[in-house]
Amino acid sequence: MLLGPNRYGKAETRVVRITRDGDLHGIKDCNVGVALSGDMAAAHLAGDNAAVLPTDSQKNTVFAFARKYGIAEIEEFALLLARHFVDSRPSVHRARVAVEEYFWDRIPGEDGTAGTGHSFVRSGRETRTCVVHYDGPSRRVTVVSGLTGLTVLNSTGSEFHGFAEDEFTTLAPTRDRVLATEVRAAWRHRAEHDGYAASYARARRALLAAFAGTHSLSLQQTLYAMGCRVLEECGEICEIRLSMPNKHHFTVDLAPFGLDNPQEVFFAADRPYGLIEGAVLAEDAPDAGFAWE
Structure with missing residues (x-):
């Protein structure tokens, strides 16, 4: 038996970022999906999770980045996340970040x-x-x-x-x-x-x-x-x-x-x-x- 292509991640993280300029507010309402792949064979073959960044951590990263950097263009936000996951984790070789944006008038x-x-x-x-x-x-x-x-x-x-x-x-x-x-x-x-x-x-x-x-x-x-x-x-x-x-809409606790x-x-x-x-x-x-x- 051989392990074929695989990936894992956090699907459908609903993040809403509200900007407040006095009485004038703005909304970025997004649905973010993250999928990571790389040197993950041990997790599948031996149950060794040393290379696995929990999907809960991926969700928290989406919220934290929304606070730190805001969400301007969804492409820019997706690039920011993808680069972070790959560049910060030696076991992660590829990241797929998909973002849907819901518009409000x-x-x-x-x-x-x-x-x-x-x-x-x-x-x-x-x-x-x-x-x-x-x-x-x-x-x-x-x-x-x-x-x-x-x-x-x-x-x-x-x-x-x-x-x-x-x-x-x-x-x-x-x-x-x-x-x-x-x-x-x-x-x-x-x-x-x-x-x-x-x-x-x-x-x-x-x-x-x-x-x-x-x-x-x-x-x-x-x-x-x-x-x-x-x-x-x-x-x-x-x-x-x-x-x-x-x-x-629940306020995310970012204090940790x-x-x-x-x-x-x-x-x-x-x-x-x-x-x-x-x-x-x-x-x-x-x-x-x-x-x-």
Whole structure:
């Protein structure tokens, strides 16, 4: 038996680097994959790990380099990491570093300006949705419009404290955190009309404006504010239902590497996550007559 080509590394390290220039923030949101190869035969053939740099160390290197050097162009960041792993480890002869970058646009203010400077929407359009119910005997039509995949983030302006605690509580209260979510929304129209495209644009604008403009004490509060804003600005809509996962961004502890982290480098966790759901109805909303999801 012969050992063939092999490599190992840390896949999908989600690193978010936030730069703070006063009230104007910037985001670099990346997914980094590292694969190293070289003189690793002993690890496979004899279980000798002397040449193996733990994949956890590779993950920590990504976070530490994001703090020390920032992330300008992803190609430059990948080169920096690849050279480090090869040049610092005699047993590592080759390094493959792959980086995906996720783009964010600032949520504009209602007057078309840059808005808050710390509120963002993920680039790339969300998915527009609709569900139509038609009851033959009553000739009743119900039109539900909506969207999925509207990913938004506030890099400040969010708190979470004063929550219930029990013997299993480890979460620390915070007065400043990243708040990110992927909005799934569905809204019920009062009646048929011929302006669904314009209605969709108004509802989307209202969702973004409320998210950016709400100083959040909880994602529940933000959800309600977003629903209210849609109903206030879209008289043709009588009910909206929202499902919003809490896309947790955890501040990375860089102290073991002699680095501070003033809310700049984050680990973007994908699971588990909090899921906040709720409906907001106009006081005069007619009964749908059935479950319209």
